[in-house]
Amino acid sequence: MRDSIDLLQRIDENRELSALLADAFEFDVRRKMGSESPRLASGLPLEGIAGDFTGGMFYLCGTTDNPRPVLYASSEGDAGIIATDLSEALALVVGFPYWRDSLKYSAGGDLDAMESATAFLCRDMIVNRPAIGTEQSWTAESLCVPLETPSVLVARLRAAVKSAGPDFAFIDETGEYGSLFGPFSPSRNQRWQQDDGPKTAQGV
Template identity: 55%
Template sequence: MSRSADPLRRIRDDQALTELLSDSFEFDVRRADHVDAPRLMSGLPLEAVAGDFTGGKFYLCGEGPARPVWYASGEGEAGVIARDFSEALGLVVGLPYWRDCLKYSDDGDLTSMRAAASFLQRDMLTSDPEMVSAQSRAAGTLGLEIKPVPVLVEHLHMAVRSAGPADVFLDGTGEYDGLFGPFPPSRNPRWR
């Protein structure tokens, strides 16, 4: 990322970029507030940086320049999605259906995630052909190099798997489940 030493500040300061990330990629820095004070069982600090339309939140974890990014859904699942903020931006822009890749992961099977990503990419291009243009604009503005879909899926898989036993996300409602969903891609009737 070459355009700014602080990409989060750049997003917050650029209204057009804020709207593009929100509208096209469900990454809205204006939704960084949280009602329940979330925490990790390990005690590492969390900083809310964005939210999505379903009540999910993105958090920077720990301290220092390379902070892992956590995602906590509004349905009670949470986990690491990227090694740092730049990788998280590359994920949400390059793989806008990343949540569905996890939903149809058959409990974390990389082959299932790859199959789901293939179907999801096809569906995205059919239903929203303008998404490619939005991806290009966001990547250009942020100075991101968008990796190929299979690479992004593999990075997401590795990030979610990287959480250790002390990496349990908690808030006022209790402990959250992990991000890998139970469904195989064959569960979606449109993909048979």
């Protein structure tokens, strides 16, 4: 397991890597300005490490003396733990860049709903960015993180979101954020309803 400091340093020192992480995987280490005075209910420290195109932020929780879970806070008032450490978080964003939408269409955190949505999202991802497979392989190798299937990553993501207790409630000047699990099922997406796309996600 690679240390978060080591990983962040590797990204900062490699312009091609940091640019691709930002462009293809929406993990931009240049975007470190999130909400004003963010905090956790437990009082554990938060360190903003990257942002995405929508204004969401990735945070390391806790101190360097302990494993540091990664929390994602969206610009829409939702937040939660997405990985047990930075290496796992990077494996998620690289292995399945559309992970946010699998949460949006999770029907409140249902794994079957997430897997169904993921199958459609994988297809959309390839259509929208045909070179994504090559980019994923190069980025994962550069970061020394495993490139795993979306099904594995989504199951792990769901477990991370569900396992975080009240101590990891994210609070800023607007109040306490809600859950990352969205209320919608995949059937809510009308475009997906109009075709007979895959129902399981085995890989990209």
